Amino acid sequence: MHELAITQSLLAVALDHARGAGVRRILSVRLKIGELTGYVPEAVEMNFLALAAGTAAEGASLVIEAVPLRCSCRKCGREYPARPDDFTCPGCGGGDIAVTGGREMFIESLEVET
Numbered sequence: 001m002h003e004l005a006i007t008q009s010l011l012a013v014a015l016d017h018a019r020g021a022g023v024r025r026i027l028s029v030r031l032k033i034g035e036l037t038g039y040v041p042e043a044v045e046m047n048f049l050a051l052a053a054g055t056a057a058e059g060a061s062l063v064i065e066a067v068p069l070r071c072s073c074r075k076c077g078r079e080y081p082a083r084p085d086d087f088t089c090p091g092c093g094g095g096d097i098a099v100t101g102g103r104e105m106f107i108e109s110l111e112v113e114t
C-alpha cells in the first residue's frame with residue numbers, strides 16, 4: 001500500500017501547480033511510472049480518484065505511462081532494455097551496469113481548465 005503516500009504527494013504537486021497558475025479544474029494528469037519503482041498503476045489510479053474527491057482534481061482522468069527498465073553497460077557501452085530480474089548486458093555478458101531508466105515517477109503534464 002505504499003502507493004498511497006506517493007499518490008498523495010503527486011496530487012499535492014498537481015494541486016500546487018494548479019493553484020499557482022489560477023487553474024479552476026484539473027482535467028487530466030499524465031504520469032510516468034518507472035518499472036523499477038514497483039508501483040502498481042491501478043493502485044495509484046484508485047488512490048488518486050479517492051484522494052482527488054473534493055479538490056480541483058476531482059473527476060480528473062489519470063493517464064499512466066509505464067517507463068521500461070533500461071540499462072547501460074559500463075564495460076562495452078551498450079544501452080539495452082532489461083528485465084527486473086536480469087540486468088546482465090546482452091552485448092558482453094558483463095554485470096557492471098548502470099540503470100538509466102525505469103526508476104522515475106513524475107507528472108509529465110497536466111490538462112487544466114482556467
Ligand SMILES: [Zn+2]
Nearest residue numbers: 073076089092
Ligand atoms: Zn556490455
